[in-house]
Amino acid sequence: MPAINGIGWFEIGTDNPAEAERFYGDVFGWTFGNDEGAATGADGSPYRSITPPGEGRPAGGLFPTGGKVPNYAVFYVLVADVDETAAAAEAAGGRVLVPAQRTPDGLTFAHMLDPSGNQFGIFAPPAGGE
Template identity: 30%
Template sequence: MAVPAFNSVAWFEFGTDQPEEVKAFYGDLFDWKYVLKDVQDVAETVRRGQGLGAKVLMEPVSDSAGFTFARLQDTTGNHFGVFSAPAA
């Protein structure tokens, strides 16, 4: 297995109610740039993932703010999440 390049993302996850502060801290610390790439349809992405062999760990749910998210496990055992933001 190759070692990831310095300051690249191999895996990370933050559960926070202060996302701007977290982005600023880690952006300054590692020179990370954040680009929002939400999926358009969480349920469809989950179906596509299942078709490719992913296991659904958490079916799509929406919170009171309108974010929809789900958790999956890829074919090599890695857990990941997909989400879509509410319309602005």
């Protein structure tokens, strides 16, 4: 796990998960598997973990959007407290795009916009875990 305020995760949201897996697998050698602890995608399909070659564990995820949100690719910064970081980002001129949410396994995340309108995410792992 990276240090607090380090890039800790990336996510690709797509309306065509099979094609995204084929593309990123062919280009980068990434492998994909169901993430049993995560919520399902917008279309009810499982959230998929992404493991780059040489990594001992997933470093990102693939979210099946079902066409309900635009396709995207975003990075997530590991933070100590999602609510405090969101407030600090707003005070610095950013904006909360998706308010803090908690996954079934206790991970908390939010989506933000920087002052230029670039989307990024912040997250904190479940209490007592990674």
